[in-house]
Amino acid sequence: MSLKHDIEFTLNGVRQRVTVDAGLNALDMLRDVVGLTGTKYGCGEGECGACTIRVDGQSMNACLMFAVDCDGRSVVTIEGLAADPKADALREAFVEHGAVQCGFCTPGMVMQASHILDTQPHADADAIKRGIEGNLCRCTGYKKIVDAIESACCGGK
């Protein structure tokens, strides 16, 4: 059918080699080829943020990224973040502040929040709201998500 590519990249700190179709997006590669399902499909066109991952530190919509463009780069997904003790406080903040309801947007939200913490460690509520503008949530009304991220900013102070 389509052209295949061998790519090699770092996924959650582990070297990974996979063969992917040229047209495959990073979201489907993670979910269907690698088998990590924490990254969610919400819309497939970069509007909802449920598939947010970090690539070389940048937050990306995995659905808008070609899998082949992961070649040679460092990709972190929610599974990687969940295994990282440095991110415990952030995940715990989501739990403690009631930022999780159905939970479907949560992995993307947590990934985006980790990006906010890294790039704007002193972000206030308004900056956090702008930071998660690209992540849709239907359950919470965002307030408790903002509270959670705010509490994790500045090391929880």
Place this chain on the structure above:
Amino acid sequence: MNVAEKPRFIAPDTLIGQRVQKKDAPEKAAGKTRYIQDMVLPGQLHAKILRSARVHAKILSIDTSAAKALPGVHVVITAADVPDQQPIGVARDHLPLKRDRVRSQRDEIAAVAADSEEIAEAALKLIKVEYEDLPVIADPEDAIKPGAPLIHPEPHGADGKHLHLKPNAPVAFAGKPDNVAMRFDYSHGDVAQAEADSDVVFEDTFKLHYVTHCCMGVSGVIAEFDASGNLLMYSNTQVPFLHKREFAEYLHMDPSRIRIVQPPIGGGFGSKLDIYPFEVICIFLARAAKRPVKMVFTREEEFLASPTRQPVLLTLRSGCKKDGTLTFRQVHTLHDNGAYTSWGATTPFVMMQTFSSLYRVPACDYHTTAVYTNNPYAGSFRGYGNLQATFAIEQHMDMMAEAIGMDPLEFRLKNAQDAGEETGQGMKFKSCGFKECLTIAAERSDYRTKHADNLAARSASGPIKRGIGIASMLHVGGGAKIYPSDGCGTILKLDDFANVTLITGASEIGQGSETVLSQLVCEELGLPISAVTVVNNDTAITPWDVGVHASRTTFIAGNSAIGAARKAKSKILAAAARKHGCDEAELDLRGGFVIKADSGEAVVELARLMRNLHFSDKAELVMTTFYYEPPSVHQDKGFKGDVSAAYAWATQVVEVEVDTDTGIVKMTKVTGAHDVGRVLNRLGIEGQIEGGVVMGQGYALTENLIVENGVTRNPNFRDYKMITAPEIPEMDISFVESMDGEGPQGAKGVGEAPSICIAAAAANAIYNATGVRIFGLPFTPEAVYRALRGRADKPHWQAWKPA
């Protein structure tokens, strides 16, 4: 445990009203929760549906031969392959696979099961369908005109003669002589006399639009038959036990051979109350393929083929006396049913309660006609018609208050319900915090001062005008007795370590029921929340429940869980009393111990007592069951009766800034006061209310499913605008604890309440800011801009009555 370390006195403690973390949150925050989208069964095939390319057409032919020949395709089915298919839906007017006619853009024509989604997609493109277009009925007013083309015509033979089917044949086979899907007629009191007695009468028409649930997890299902022909479904349904029975009917199966397992769900909000064609089609494919078949929607498909909130044209005539006493309401609504009938058609059940009983109204007359069109069909959605009803009523409340020169808050307080009231519709308000809600929301928002200040500032220079608006709601808060039973069953067991397994019929759909039910059990058994495991997702294990809807789970499943826990507690205390030679009335459970109730002195560790019971001569386990049926009644044929065991109340005050240059409305603050009976989990209830407020904000300001001539124009998140984080208002939420006598620990339902008033209050706020009243939703910049310049079309229709 070392006896010497045993605490002697256990201090009282409670989880009720605390900020209790959701039990499933750690898994979800770590991305470990496996939703239906994440499930892969060995041998699983992937299914896709071919939907209609036309809005209304005859199907002349379907050619699936090329699709069937594609490598990797296992099964292709059309209606011809399932001659035994049965109509689904509330009115049995909907065949999952369409036979000779498509009636809407979403209609299912064929389906494919293949080795991969890509192959299934490719196969769909190879299916050839010939259509003959029919006239499209996109306007419900056109649909009820005499001579309008029929959406479900009665069948005619080849000779053109009307085919007479047996009486009571479903609409899908027998058709309808007109486009009227359902009628609802209700009245109490003498409306004509009440109108004659009125000093002020208003009549206006309100137009409510299409919105849809936008669950972040798209719809999906997996169906699998075992070698004995038993069906296992992994389903996101909110009503597993009703669906088990319905699927059995549709599939001509013994219900005992159907098992529904509910994986965690990516949002519900009422969207999963009905059976939809994709679920039945997936079962057909699994039956034909003899393999597990998984079907998951794309987001576009979710917009096109999942239900909507009911669009409504609503004419309200209201009256009052000069002293502010309400006299009557008369309501005619036209519900756009879409091509098929789902729960959306039955929203009048809820709407008429609001018209008849939110305020004390001596006379009320309510009529709904739900008509078939070629539009998307509407389902149930959080609030169930109450957003639409409240939008009209609460605007009229403001208009009447202004006309008689009365403060809008005073006018509402004068007519608000009280505890002890029985309404014209037969609803009995045993607990009612409505007046407290009004007072608290008004005081905390400084409503009176701001309302007056904004009025005074209307003519000031500058494009930004500030407004404040108030609206209130009444909703069922103790279940709704619509089905033969409104109950829920619980099975509860304690193990040798005093850990509890709570097996409940009630489904967790993200709203936090697992947590709140665990809290209620812990309160009875004196255990920490970590001691409870909840099993709630498998019809082969859990006892019957009518489903997650009508804000009923905390109330109904909560009372059921308490019932089972109390039976366990009495068994435990009786055993402890026997063993320790005391009276069980002296004992209680607290902190994992049996204690002396008066002093808190520990008698025995509960886990030790459990082991003693189990491994003694008596060899006893503590396992109990309980079924709770609320003391509500079915409505009579005139829709009268006390349908819920409790009623919830709320007042919401919305503040806006209207940019009169652009029409942009910014919602700056929402002050809410909710009579929730009692707060059980403060973290959970805040989350429900904040989420509901923002959903209501979307309904009011941004969300609009644009359907033009039957075609959905914006099936994506780019053009269907959900509220994003920077747009949310400041939220100030208060709770009125009316301690309902029947409620679990005094609580009432709250799930739907917070979305209901926002659009109505926003309408009043825009009027307060600008002096312009807008009768249609949503308040998009374009709509507001036009209204501010006097160029908005006022909604209008001629109320329709059956011939």
